[in-house]
Amino acid sequence: MIQKTIDNYLNIKVQKIEFDFQGRIIFSDDILFPTKNASSIYDIHPFFEIINEIIQVKNREEIFKIILFELEKTTFIVDIIVYSGNKEINPFLLIFDRSEYYTEIQQVTQDKNELFISNFHENEKNIKLNEEKSFKNKFLASISHDLKTPIAGVIGLLDLFKKENLTYDQKELLSTINSSMIHINRLVGDIFDLSKIEYGEFQIENNSFDLEEIIKNIERVYLEKFILKNVEFQVVKSNKVPVKLIGDYNRVIQIITNLVDNAYKYTNKGKVVFEINLDYRRAKNVRLKFSVKDTGIGFDITSKEQFESFKKLHHQNIEGSGLGLSIVIKLIELMKGTFSFDSKINEGSLFEITLPFETEIESQKSKTTIKKFTKIDIKNKFNVLIVDDNEINQLVLMKLLVNHGGFYMDIANNGEKAIEMAKKEDYDLIFMDLHMPKMNGFEAIEYITSNENLKKSKIIALSAYDIKKDKELAKTLKVDDYIVKPFVSEELFTSIYNVLNIKKEQ
Template identity: 35%
Template sequence: MLEHYKKEYCQSVNQYIVIDLDGTVKESDDIIFTNIVGENISNIHPFFESIHVALQEENQKHVFSCIHLTNQKNETIITDIIVKTFDGKKPALVVILDLTVHYDNYQTTAQVRNESVINSQILELKNEYLQEKEVFKNAFIANFSHELRDPLTGVLTFSDILKKTNLNEEQLNYLKVIDSSSSYLKQLIEDILDISKIEAGKLELVIEPFDLRELLEDIEHLFKIKAEQKGIELITNFNDNLPAVIGGDTLRLRQVLSNLLENAIKFTEVGTVTFNVSLNQIRAQKANIHFQIVDTGIGMDKDNVDDIFTSFTQLNTSQSYNKGAGLGLAIAKHLVSLSHSVINVDSTLGEGSAFSTNINFKLDHNYKLETKKKNKVIKPKSDKKYSILLVDDSEITQLSILKILASRGNYFLDIVTRGEDVIPRIENSEFDLVLMDIKLPNSYGDQITKLIRQMPEREHKKVPVIALTARVFKDDLKRYKKAGINDVIKKPFDEETLITKIEEYLK
């Protein structure tokens, strides 16, 4: 039986042909091409016309690889062809090796390998492109934000100055519009920066003790006014058993709750917004607190719930609700996720929505709150005139700080706009404090501060340096501290922030 199978299935795919030196076929085993004895081999396929030159060379072997031939069944086969000549006028031998299966397998393997290499290279290029795009975007946002904050500082400063002048009622109303618009613009800038931090993985929580009820009451006071302006009611229910002092990021918690309340009031025309806060449990020195905000607004389809947490996305784009960049809920979702929690949404189109989350906070009996001085500017300990050096190239910032300090009457202000002029100015003058912009033409404030700290005279190198900047990522703050910068004032700033921070470092 084995011999029968061998005869049936083990057929040769090699053809042996004996030809004269002029190409006439003398003998053939007819394995691939049949009935060719007596024909010129060039009639079998045009390729064989090229072997006539080889036939003139005695005792030589020529190998032609990967030759595509068409057989008598009009099938394309891939072959290797061997042409062997002998001494004298002996006929030559032509061997046709049908390697179609071999070459097809090789080509398939090579194609798979090449596609894998190409796909790998494409993926690498995509990653490089995304990384470059991310770097460009973050740099653009940081620079754009910085450029916006200088004029915004001017708006806030001169708005405060105007409030202290004799204004009539109409002018005061105009000033309220300016304040409202500048506050909205400031919040947009903060939101865009937060999204940038989130996508760069640089936004982290800062856990510190804070008074929970004080925070909730501050938020309640602010949004009751906003709700009244909208003609709706804000109802608050803060349970009596809430812990007084807890450990968490008060700034980010305020941001989450404010974004959720802002969203609820925005999409509610009639009815109420209810703000509930209750204690779920206390366990292992952690308090799990439930926050819920319920509105009687326009609601949404359940299929659209996930979309509201996507950056720059707004489900309702009608003129009544199109104010805002669509960043608040995206930021809130990420901030809550940093606490290993989620925001749950229950909404019915036309009836309203309920947003809720459960967040763990630290409990520690050693927590102590610092005494806060509200709405009180520190007064200098003496009548001394303090000399301050401002390093900033923005004319708006220069004028803003000049007006603020001039209104106090306790300061002399010297201004430098270029980084290379700072050290010579300090060498020739004695300053009580330096206000240092970080981003300067052809230099950076932290680099200049390093040079100040390397100055030989003690009174010069020990002068307090406060940075004025919009760049306050965690890595930035570490870099400023390492450079010898004492403190940071974040742009845009107001009069009280500037004066309070300056006088903390005056002797």
């Protein structure tokens, strides 16, 4: 079944050219273009000059993607695989004609951009209507989902690249891209959280966490950035502050990160101090005070109500969405905390917040211990159907399963195709994207689970929407698990092990 999937993916024209170690052409099937007039591989196209370096190392394989070829008045967009050969095998290259595929991708992207621009102008008109708030929230939720889908794909690809043997320069580029994607994902997360809060769908979670871990994360992310900006960065924690707490770890991180990030952006000299103190303690209940003080450019706002969504504090050309403090204030209110600030133009700003927590006791600590992920070798192969309308997400999920081993895979682009394939094949597990064109994932799941003639496959729902309504509907349909994109490989396989009851002793 893997072979069938690969065959479908590679159902394109491929030209093979074999040559010796001096570059002289030995054989070419000329499927894409003739090579009769070229005695050497280097005569075909300037791109092939790079081959001379590749063949210096035996058994080397290099892959080049999205190469534009203009040969004999014909233009190709190709992917190329070069094998350097060895004593028994001559070097050769495979040229895959991806012109149609990349042209379609370009057209789809252009169509989406035009549609987005068109919708944006229409939205600008609608925002002025009486239902501004309702419309804005729906728009934010929708656009966040549309952005999270490609973000999930890119983060998944980056996770796969980390496992490859990369050069130092490639690792540096990968690290830069990864940092940018984390930043983008956080911005999109802020937008999505804002829409959930105003919809009344946002929920604060209470779990055990270590405050020291938050402090280390903040230092790790910002210490070097402040040094490069020649601004002093201090983290001060009172010894009276307990470190084992029960509260919403992710929201605490989100609040502190937004405050420190603001201080970083608006402070060009002097220092920034992030301080944590004990504000109140009685029995297991504590209230902590977090403060961020900077010597930055300051602002002249006097009321927290003036921190509107998407409104910056001033008009200087500094990167930012204007969402940070608006999100912070709304999260603090949901967590039943307090927020205050003081700022003077060209002198700096001070933000102070208090948040309530419970201190962790030993019995709770033992219950909330996080188990380290351990890969399990699968002896019995499982039949899997991947249902997703996004080709990148299909590829990432398929690659993760192939690298792990133990799975046969098929792919469907929508709910209708998934049902058609489920009628012909028994699947142990179905990954179902919930938001697809034609027939969405909810409808497909309902049909599959209610049809007596279909095998009762395990189903893991995949969605960029982390909202209560979707989760409750998925639960009603008896979905075995619900994973929010973007996810990490450990999260994916933990879910697979649990759903398929795969144990280490298998």
